[in-house]
Amino acid sequence: MRHSDHQTYPGINLGDIDPRHQQRVETAQFGFWVFIMSDLVYFGLMFAIYITMIDAQAGGPGPHELFDLRSLFAQTVLLLTSSMTVGLASLALKYHLGLGRVYLWLVATLLLGFGFLTLEIMDFMNMAAKGGVPQRSGFLSAFYGLVPLHGLHVATGCLWLVILMIQMQVVGVTDQIKSRLMRFGLFWHFLDLIWIGIFTIVYFGGLAYG
Amino acid sequence: MDDKHAMHARERSRYVRGFLFALALTLTAFGIGHLYGPQTPYVYLAIGVLGLLQLIVQLAYFLHIDRRRDSREDLDLILFSTMVLLIIILGTVWILGDLHMRMHMGMQL
Numbered sequence: 001m002r003h004s005d006h007q008t009y010p011g012i013n014l015g016d017i018d019p020r021h022q023q024r025v026e027t028a029q030f031g032f033w034v035f036i037m038s039d040l041v042y043f044g045l046m047f048a049i050y051i052t053m054i055d056a057q058a059g060g061p062g063p064h065e066l067f068d069l070r071s072l073f074a075q076t077v078l079l080l081t082s083s084m085t086v087g088l089a090s091l092a093l094k095y096h097l098g099l100g101r102v103y104l105w106l107v108a109t110l111l112l113g114f115g116f117l118t119l120e121i122m123d124f125m126n127m128a129a130k131g132g133v134p135q136r137s138g139f140l141s142a143f144y145g146l147v148p149l150h151g152l153h154v155a156t157g158c159l160w161l162v163i164l165m166i167q168m169q170v171v172g173v174t175d176q177i178k179s180r181l182m183r184f185g186l187f188w189h190f191l192d193l194i195w196i197g198i199f200t201i202v203y204f205g206g207l208a209y210g
Numbered sequence: 211m212d213d214k215h216a217m218h219a220r221e222r223s224r225y226v227r228g229f230l231f232a233l234a235l236t237l238t239a240f241g242i243g244h245l246y247g248p249q250t251p252y253v254y255l256a257i258g259v260l261g262l263l264q265l266i267v268q269l270a271y272f273l274h275i276d277r278r279r280d281s282r283e284d285l286d287l288i289l290f291s292t293m294v295l296l297i298i299i300l301g302t303v304w305i306l307g308d309l310h311m312r313m314h315m316g317m318q319l
Contacts, residue, residue, distance in 0.1 A: 033284055037291035044295040048302035055310075073240050080236065083272055084229040088222065095218040189272045193265060200239070200261035208248035208257075 025179045032183045036190050039153075043194055046146040047201055054210050056138030063206035066132045068123060072203055075119045076195065079154075082112035083192040086185050093173065093181060102173075106165055109188070113158045120151050139210070143202065150198055153191050160184055228271020235264040 089105035092098070124144075127133075134144040164184060168177055239260040246253045269275045275284055 030283065030287075033287055037287055040291055041294055041298065044298050048299040051299070051303050052306040052310075069240065069244065073236075076236055076240075077233070080229065080232055083232075083268070084225050087225040087272060091218060091221055091225070094221075095214060097218075186273070189268065192272075193268055196261050196264050196268070200257060204239070204243055204248045204254060204257045207243075208254035 021175045021179075025175070025182070028179060029182060029186070032186055036186065039190075040194075043146070043149070043197070046142070046149060047197060050142040050146050050202060051205070053138045053142035054206060056142075057210070058137035058139075060136040060140060061127075061130050061132045062139065063203070063210035065130055066127045067203050067207060068126065069203070071119050071123050072199055075116050075123075076199055078112045078116045078119070079192050079195050082109045082116070083189055085109045085112065086188045090181060090185050093178060099168070099173070102168075103165065106161060110158055110161050110165075113154055113161070117151060117154055117158070120147075124148070143206075147198060147202060150191065150194050153194075157184070157188055157191060160187070224271055228267060231267045231271065232264050235260050235267065239264075 085105045085108045089102050089109065092101040092105055132140055134141050161184060164177070164180055167180075171177065239257045242253055243257055248254045248257065269288075275288065277285065
């Protein structure tokens with residue numbers, strides 16, 4: 001048995017993957033990190049545009065009329081909790097606590113993701129009802145370029161998770177499935193990191209300087 | 211088997227502690243934002259610092275990034291990307307903020 005406490009790879013480590021596959025898994029994992037970092041640069045650009053556009057409200061509705069901090073707080077807690085549940089799912093898989101537990105945490109993650117998306121879409125609809133639509137001002141264009149981009153990532157993550165659970169059901173827990181779950185966990189944690197930037201810069205920053 | 215059990219407990223408590231830290235930081239940020247309003251001097255600075263702390267907490271507890279040798283490559287990658295990011299963001303804000311000022315549009319950045 002490999003010494004499984006030794007974390008061969010940061011991110012989520014599933015431990016008892018066949019050593020022959022280990023190298024390949026690590027390469028794939030590192031490649032995924034590279035993808036995530038390039039995605040981060042894309043988000044960074046959208047953040048930069050938003051920061052320069054905070055003032056460009058063109059007489060339209062601004063952050064104080066549009067942002068709902070209570071809904072924002074709920075979204076933040078939902079996403080943060082889902083970041084923990086995906087970690088617990090990977091631990092359940094790593095320590096063979098039974099597929100039931102794995103599914104339990106993955107379904108919890110999925111539901112939290114859906115809850116987040118529901119609240120976010122309701123927010124956008126409320127904003128639109130107050131005249132906060134993308135074409136109203138540069139500020140709103142930048143807002144809708146950034147925040148729904150993150151939402152789109154979360155929605156894609158949900159779809160990915162559904163597909164992954166179907167694959168687990170059909171082919172069982174193979175090394176490949178484990179390695180995919182590792183990457184999914186990485187992606188999901190990354191989305192929570194971006195969200196910290198969004199509520200800090202987009203929402204609080206908008207309220208502070210807008 | 212017992213060893214494995216203990217290891218599982220340790221790793222699980224790592225996720226739970228990370229979650230509790232992050233939750234506490236989130237609550238504090240929203241709390242002071244709500245109580246004092248982000249426009250009060252230094253409140254936004256505090257919220258920014260709390261956000262930065264939460265980034266570090268999540269990187270350490272959820273993504274297991276630290277200064278150990280086997281996570282060095284990832285740390286390098288993250289630091290390099292962060293540098294690119296800072297050049298892009300600070301450069302944009304600097305240049306466009308300067309342009310704004312020269313055009314007398316009164317951007318408060």
